[in-house]
Amino acid sequence: MFPEWTSLVGFWVGATIGSFLNVVIYRLPRGLSIGQPRNSFCPNCKNQLSWGELIPILSWLFQRGKCKQCGVKISPRYLVVELVNGLFWAVIWHQHLVLGQYNSGSEVVKAVGFMCFASALLVAICTDIQYYIIPDEVNAMMLAIGLAMNVAFVSLHDPVAWAGRWPSSVLGALVGVGVLWGIAFLGLVIFRKDAMGHGDIKMARGIGAVLLWQSALASFGIAVGLGAVFGILMIFLRKGIEARAEAKARELAAASGGDYKPQEEEDDEPYEPESIGSLLFCGLGYVLCIDVIGLFIPRLYEWWFKENPRSTEEIEDQPEVEPTMIPFGPYLAAGALVAMVFAGPLDQAMQAYIRYMSGK
Numbered sequence: 001m002f003p004e005w006t007s008l009v010g011f012w013v014g015a016t017i018g019s020f021l022n023v024v025i026y027r028l029p030r031g032l033s034i035g036q037p038r039n040s041f042c043p044n045c046k047n048q049l050s051w052g053e054l055i056p057i058l059s060w061l062f063q064r065g066k067c068k069q070c071g072v073k074i075s076p077r078y079l080v081v082e083l084v085n086g087l088f089w090a091v092i093w094h095q096h097l098v099l100g101q102y103n104s105g106s107e108v109v110k111a112v113g114f115m116c117f118a119s120a121l122l123v124a125i126c127t128d129i130q131y132y133i134i135p136d137e138v139n140a141m142m143l144a145i146g147l148a149m150n151v152a153f154v155s156l157h158d159p160v161a162w163a164g165r166w167p168s169s170v171l172g173a174l175v176g177v178g179v180l181w182g183i184a185f186l187g188l189v190i191f192r193k194d195a196m197g198h199g200d201i202k203m204a205r206g207i208g209a210v211l212l213w214q215s216a217l218a219s220f221g222i223a224v225g226l227g228a229v230f231g232i233l234m235i236f237l238r239k240g241i242e243a244r245a246e247a248k249a250r251e252l253a254a255a256s257g258g259d260y261k262p263q264e265e266e267d268d269e270p271y272e273p274e275s276i277g278s279l280l281f282c283g284l285g286y287v288l289c290i291d292v293i294g295l296f297i298p299r300l301y302e303w304w305f306k307e308n309p310r311s312t313e314e315i316e317d318q319p320e321v322e323p324t325m326i327p328f329g330p331y332l333a334a335g336a337l338v339a340m341v342f343a344g345p346l347d348q349a350m351q352a353y354i355r356y357m358s359g360k
């Protein structure tokens, strides 16, 4: 459709949107308004940034990751989010607006929908890693993107709009909620543990709505694979760090002539998993999208989930982390990104596998 070089436009627009995502990642978990104040500010000196400080990627590099006013370090996350979002937008742009030929209308819908979806996933990854939260707004956004794409496909008479008699995004959303909720339910019944965060269940609904049920299932599989690999790596890494910290503490104690006392395991509050009734009721709420409607009618949210949607728990920049505590959300989102960008090769691999299994 478009010449190759326009992918650079996709990159630059994506990087610019990435700047905005950084604002979202900072403000949403803190319950701050996205629109007020309009201008970005330094979290340390609250100084409003001038346009020269708002150029994606370049501003961070030229200022060497420091605030121009107060010199406080700006997290490399700002640069990484701009770069990564730019890359995803460039890749999606290239796949659908440069290479896409099937039906130009559908390709534009996919390009725009997937770009927005990739950005929402990126926000979810960052907030879940940093604050152990996937904001409801982000999950609602993913669902809305899927439904909007579906409406566009219907109006373009694209067969992808329907899965049998179901609008494909609705079926995908139900499959997404169903699978993750099912895992949470089994974990609760069999192991008496909270196996899945509610944010993950809500995000799976959005992933299903956008990627549709087949790719969504593939993305969950990829997520589990990524989680297993990185999870094991992380546990070893953390063990290594802890062992080194302990060795240092021993050394210090020996130098000061005192005895080394290993840190006692702190007694946490007794672990109380969620009740099955609550999980059932919340799951039904997610199917009915009470959490999405509740963004506009907070009373409904409060009545259904017994929780104030605006109650932002105390956000700590460095929440206490247990060595084996790994949120699944980032893997779920990463799996969706992989399944979306590599949809073609994955589909070919699946078909080759089916041919192989059926002996043809």
Ligand SMILES: [Zn+2]
Residues within 6 Å of the ligand: 042, 043, 044, 045, 046, 047, 067, 068, 069, 070, 071, 072
């Ligand atoms: Zn500053």
